[in-house]
Amino acid sequence: MRESLHHHTEVVHAIRDGDGHGAARLSRQSLYDYYAGYIPEADREQLRALIDTPGERPPGRSGEATADTPSGPG
Numbered sequence: 001m002r003e004s005l006h007h008h009t010e011v012v013h014a015i016r017d018g019d020g021h022g023a024a025r026l027s028r029q030s031l032y033d034y035y036a037g038y039i040p041e042a043d044r045e046q047l048r049a050l051i052d053t054p055g056e057r058p059p060g061r062s063g064e065a066t067a068d069t070p071s072g073p074g
Contacts, residue, residue: 007030014023028050039047 007026011023011026014020014026032047032050035047036044
């Protein structure tokens, strides 16, 4: 129970701090940790999609141009 309360506290703090991506990452990790115990190791590939999220940064923060942030003067 304490672990659950701690997790929810971390998520709420991330949200209050304006870190939606961090809150989402914490939530996905928690889901993975919970369900991984019920799924055999050989069958966890699909579940890993929760935590294997390359390019999670919001558009424009990585310094790369996106559709929302043009790369040059325009």
